[in-house]
Amino acid sequence: MNTGMWNAFARESEMQNVLAQAVATLADRSGVAIRLIDFSPYSDGAAPHRADATITLRIRDRRIAFDVEFKARMQGRASVDVIADRQAGHATPLLLVAPYLSMTLAEQCVQRGLRFIDLAGNAYLSDDSTHICIIGKKPNETTLHDMTIPPALRAGGNASSLRLTFVVLSRPDLLNCSYRELATISGIALGAVGTQLGQLRERGHLVDDARFGRRIVARSALRDEWVTNFPLRLLPKLNAMRFRAENPDWWRDAELGANQAWWSGEVAAATLANAIRPATQTVYVKPEIRREWLLTQAKRHRLRADPAGPIEILDAFWDFGEYAETTEFGPSLLVYADLVRSRDPRNVEASQVIRSLMESNDAKAAS
Numbered sequence: 001m002n003t004g005m006w007n008a009f010a011r012e013s014e015m016q017n018v019l020a021q022a023v024a025t026l027a028d029r030s031g032v033a034i035r036l037i038d039f040s041p042y043s044d045g046a047a048p049h050r051a052d053a054t055i056t057l058r059i060r061d062r063r064i065a066f067d068v069e070f071k072a073r074m075q076g077r078a079s080v081d082v083i084a085d086r087q088a089g090h091a092t093p094l095l096l097v098a099p100y101l102s103m104t105l106a107e108q109c110v111q112r113g114l115r116f117i118d119l120a121g122n123a124y125l126s127d128d129s130t131h132i133c134i135i136g137k138k139p140n141e142t143t144l145h146d147m148t149i150p151p152a153l154r155a156g157g158n159a160s161s162l163r164l165t166f167v168v169l170s171r172p173d174l175l176n177c178s179y180r181e182l183a184t185i186s187g188i189a190l191g192a193v194g195t196q197l198g199q200l201r202e203r204g205h206l207v208d209d210a211r212f213g214r215r216i217v218a219r220s221a222l223r224d225e226w227v228t229n230f231p232l233r234l235l236p237k238l239n240a241m242r243f244r245a246e247n248p249d250w251w252r253d254a255e256l257g258a259n260q261a262w263w264s265g266e267v268a269a270a271t272l273a274n275a276i277r278p279a280t281q282t283v284y285v286k287p288e289i290r291r292e293w294l295l296t297q298a299k300r301h302r303l304r305a306d307p308a309g310p311i312e313i314l315d316a317f318w319d320f321g322e323y324a325e326t327t328e329f330g331p332s333l334l335v336y337a338d339l340v341r342s343r344d345p346r347n348v349e350a351s352q353v354i355r356s357l358m359e360s361n362d363a364k365a366a367s
Helices: 003-030 077-089 103-112 141-146 151-155 159-170 179-186 190-202 219-237 265-272 287-301 332-342 345-366
Strands: 034-041 053-059 062-070 094-098 115-118 123-126 131-134 206-209 213-216 241-245 261-264 281-285 303-305 311-315
Touching (some): 003 034, 003 053, 003 062, 003 094, 003 115, 003 131, 003 190, 034 206, 077 094, 077 103, 103 115, 103 123, 159 179, 159 190, 159 219, 159 332, 179 190, 190 206, 219 332, 241 287, 261 265, 265 281, 265 332, 265 345, 281 287, 287 303, 332 345
Parallel strands (some): 062 094, 094 115, 281 311
Antiparallel strands (some): 053 062, 115 123, 123 131, 206 213, 241 303, 241 311, 261 281
């Protein structure tokens, strides 16, 4: 992920986290039934009148859409005036989202008719049938501390969270499985499923649709967050081992075994993206068969242990079981994550192709 992509992702992730926490705090402090049910960031250049995202809030029994202007730091009264002046250019009501608005700035927003919400529980949401006006609340020390932590790392969760998030991003059709099934598929404790889904819900990534059940929103931001945190929090637990083969092209004739092991990284990208000639080989193997599988491959392809070898063997951390599709490649999200963590310039184009494929699938699913 280049610097520009990272900066865009970090800002988008911070905006979504501030918004989700602000809505939850407002609901708690006001007693009003209010929920974030949709979040869609605008891509660069696509934002009408410089809005950063469009959202939908459910306030009591109403759904209200807003264009969002996010400010990580307010620069005094002048910044309120600039944003308020832009309201006329929006067909959809404009909502200012910020970590914190002082009483002075909040009062100015009210005077200018600028709707806003912050992490402290301050808010001004007003139309013909809704009027919420709370000002003067101050953020607690925990909130102020959290605001200084990089958003992707703050929100990434632990290994259990990453396992479950991987499953629901890779196979959204399994999101409405029972908690027991989700625990088995993602390899986490049954009791952790509700907790992890709750955290996704609180952060605005999971909504409960009356027609379709559970549904992931802001998928792209969640995906990038997962890719950032995977090598830090989950990869170290996957018992990585490295090898080297006598024949560098050993992988062309390798038989991994149906639903036993899966290619990722460069080998998967070579087929899925047709954009690279693999110099490294990454394989995820079911932990319960890994020893026997590795002995078979070592004998067949003369693999030898080498800490600097191009062959990386890791534990598979998912098990789709009866829902498994017949494929020798890991899910696209994993392939993309392995290409990104390689930091090899050769993999930039391939990773972009894989990402485009995932985004195309997102668009098809949403249509």
